[in-house]
Amino acid sequence: MTATRSRHRGTTRDPECEVVPPVREFPSCRAGWRRRSLVEFPSTTCWPGRHNAPMSSRLATIVISAVNPEAVADFWCAVLGWSIIEREHYGLTIGGAEASWPTIGIYAVPEAKAVKNRLHLDLRADGLSTSDELDRLLALGARRVDVGQPSDVDWVVLADPEGNEFCLLSEPVVEVSSA
Structure with missing residues (x-):
């Protein structure tokens, strides 16, 4: 064989x-x-x-360390349309209504974020244009950040309220799904 x-x-x-x-x-x-x-x-x-x-x-939970887990959980719940599904003395877990994996765990740490993430989330607009989704994310508290990306890229690098980077990709879900 x-x-x-x-x-x-x-x-x-x-x-x-x-x-x-x-x-x-x-x-x-x-x-x-x-x-x-x-x-x-x-x-x-x-x-x-x-x-x-x-x-x-199987991927079960993506973990984010945060000085203020409540604020980070509130931000990601608003971004993803999720809710807090578990509270522990050391942090929270958020997830979708369908109780599927992965979830996001946000756990308390004493120190603030100091360097660029080695892992980050990539998001796509779902149900609205990428431009409208960018405006929504910024209104929720995200901010644009420069992590050394070239100026001509077609994604936007953002950070959550504690500085954890994530990307908003240029094509919304509907464009990728129909391609």
Whole structure:
């Protein structure tokens, strides 16, 4: 039995494994086009050395550290149309009404943010134009920030009330969905 080259991550996979789901090109905030799966990888997707082994992890929570978790939670709830779903002495968890994953956990830390995020969220306008969504985000307390992005990019880098960066991508959901 010989292994074949996979279209995903340059890995090899056993030809007896389940077929890799179709992919489609979607724009990314950072660099050109990246491949994104149109369907969730089934739990039996094969990866090297794991013939038909089930996936072991799913993204559950994105965590944001904050000096004032309530203010950051209020901001992200307003941005995403979510609500606070859990309160603990160390922070809060927010999520959508459908109780799906991932959620966002906002946890108290004593120090303010000091350097650029190593991970950030990319948002798309949904139900309104990107320009209107930018105005809405700014009215909610977001601010434009420069993290070294070129001046001719087609996304906007913003920060939440505590300085955590995120991007508003140029194409709204409806344009990407219909492409």
